[in-house]
Amino acid sequence: MNAPITQDVLTLPRKLPDSGRVNIIGLTRDQLREALIDAGTPEKQARMRVGQVWQWVYHWGVRDFAQMSNLAKDYRALLAEKFEIVLPEIVTRQISSDGTRKYLVRIAGGHEVETVYIPEEGRGTLCVSSQVGCTLTCSFCHTGTQKLVRNLTAGEIVGQLMLARDDLGEWPIPGAPKDETRLVSNIVLMGMGEPLYNFDAVRDAMKVVMDNEGLSLSRRRITLSTSGVVPEIARTAEEIGCQLAVSFHATTDEVRNVLVPINKRWNIATLLEALREYPRLSNSERITFEYVMLAGVNDSDEDAHRLVELIRGIPAKINLIPFNEWPGAPYKRSSNNRIHAFADIIYKAGYASPIRTPRGEDIMAACGQLKSATERGRKSRAEIAAEVG
Ligand code: SAH
Ligand code: SF4
Helix, strand or coil: CCCCCEEEECCCCCCCCCCCCEECCCCCHHHHHHHHHHCCCCHHHHHHHHHHHHHHHHHCCCCCHHHCCCCCHHHHHHHHHHEECCCCEEEEEEECCCCCEEEEEEECCCEEEEEEEEEECCEEEEECCCEECCCCCCCCCCHHHECCCEECCHHHHHHHHHHHHHHHCCCCCCCCCCCCCCCCCEEEECCCCCHHHCHHHHHHHHHHHHCCCCCCCCHHHEEEEECCCHHHHHHHHHHHCCEEEEECCCCCHHHHHHHCHHHHCCCHHHHHHHHHHHHHHHCCCCEEEEEEEECCCCCCHHHHHHHHHHHCCCCEEEEEEECCCCCCCCCCECCHHHHHHHHHHHHHCCCECCECCCCCHHHCCCCCCCCCCCHHHECCHHHHHHHHC
């Protein structure tokens, strides 16, 4: 492994969380409207003021009310008294030899999550966290060994995109020709946590991110990954409408119960039923089935054949993820030959079966390796057994 190219410790200006002001970041348009009215904005003007503030914050990336030059001076002063525009802080930034950037991000209360930026040809994907830790205990996932500390707020989820744009210098410059190539062109909710166990905050954050007059990422460029929280899948289609990825990882309930223990609550058949409805409800094209390749556990030819049988009729792409090993992990990555043989069977059955290239390995930025620094948040064996048993 190469050494990471750089590791910086960045300290951004810190605002105290108990300022008593309302943080604008993460409020939906409706919530912002209400907050502006509460602060004394006349109801008749509220819609227009939302539009103005929104554009400053989310289109131009402005953090200071004083710069909102199309608002009257005393209104700017009122805003500054009642509101703030605060992002989580970047604590450290590591840049891999392949350009991947991993940010350790501190949120209120001193908790930490990770956000990863993966540059690709002509596009770039930001992998965003939705919780500190996770309540679930998928046996191959490093986050699964950490307790849930808390859900992220909508502002902390949107804030991850904004701080990545800060770091990449990706806010428009007034007067400059519009640049259509976006550094962060896609978002995947595949960092720490189970997004569907933090549904409202994730939904509100994505509403902000998708808004055309702001960050303006279309719902087709957002992929939410779930371990299979079945009751929230239809809601995701209806209330967010983004692309869906599902951590499938096994072709029998017996194996999936161990790898993705939520399968004991909603088994493969129940999950597939919900997935069949998703493309119609969300008007999206296809579902991504994520499948982690674990040597000798779920990677046989029989598994590949069973997989194509199971998903028959669902518009799908199967994303094969070479297992990212972490210290103490109970599994090994399947060999390249095995992964290719598996991919071939799926491809011949008519499905796209890309093998995910591990990115940022030198900085431990790959899927499932993201971790919070809070070691006290470790799950006990008993807790893991309770989830698994
Ligand atoms: N909780 C959600 C999203 C976060 S995990 C979910 O489970 O879908 C994002 C993806 O990374 C999931 O498909 C997960 O199964 C996968 N993953 C977790 N640990 C991994 C590891 N060590 N190697 C490869 N993929 C992993
Ligand atoms: Fe949680 Fe997803 Fe990891 Fe499972 S794979 S423990 S749901 S983060």
